[in-house]
Amino acid sequence: DAKTTQPPSMDCAEGRAANLPCNHSTISGNEYVYWYRQIHSQGPQYIIHGLKNNETNEMASLIITEDRKSSTLILPHATLRDTAVYYCIVRVAGAQKLVFGQGTRLTINP
Amino acid sequence: KAGVTQTPRYLIKTRGQQVTLSCSPISGHRSVSWYQQTPGQGLQFLFEYFSETQRNKGNFPGRFSGRQFSNSRSEMNVSTLELGDSALYLCASREPSVNGDRVYGYTFGSGTRLTVV
Numbered sequence: 001d002a003k004t005t006q007p008p009s010m011d012c013a014e015g016r017a018a019n020l021p022c023n024h025s026t027i028s029g030n031e032y033v034y035w036y037r038q039i040h041s042q043g044p045q046y047i048i049h050g051l052k053n054n055e056t057n058e059m060a061s062l063i064i065t066e067d068r069k070s071s072t073l074i075l076p077h078a079t080l081r082d083t084a085v086y087y088c089i090v091r092v093a094g095a096q097k098l099v100f101g102q103g104t105r106l107t108i109n110p
Numbered sequence: 111k112a113g114v115t116q117t118p119r120y121l122i123k124t125r126g127q128q129v130t131l132s133c134s135p136i137s138g139h140r141s142v143s144w145y146q147q148t149p150g151q152g153l154q155f156l157f158e159y160f161s162e163t164q165r166n167k168g169n170f171p172g173r174f175s176g177r178q179f180s181n182s183r184s185e186m187n188v189s190t191l192e193l194g195d196s197a198l199y200l201c202a203s204r205e206p207s208v209n210g211d212r213v214y215g216y217t218f219g220s221g222t223r224l225t226v227v
Binding site for chain 2: 044049101
């Protein structure tokens, strides 16, 4: 699985868009970008994933650069409940494990 | 749909003892994975089971083992506990077909917090 690089921490004001970057410069053509988040003392929660097109669901949007070497997770209107550690993971769909990095600790401030 | 259920939520054991943790996956999910989370090492993959067979194993000593039953429920066992085994143990289930995985990803339980004293 490709290595990802994320900033260790970020802050965002409540109600604003939170933009979380991820670098994955060694991603292979068949690897997807997945995002999970972990709220304190809970298990990680799946957010979104994509291959090369931008994706949007009820939780977030995922923007992947054309060369696929980086991506941005966007929480359009962050709330206090979005405070969590966000993990960017690249893997082949169906692969038998997730390889977690250290993630980004996102703090939403009132 | 009920989520992934892990029992117990909290456990305190003494060094040298053994422990068994249980995981009930989402109904219809045939694959169960286990992860260990510690402040120093973060989230690390332990193993994955599918149809009662271990398909992949992380870099952990043989004291860590697991099994899966015909109803997809899984248990993991840690023998001869060490202080360093104190961690949050997370179970995740998924439908391992490529399309299922592509659509749904993994669903994690809330974990079992093991403290070894």
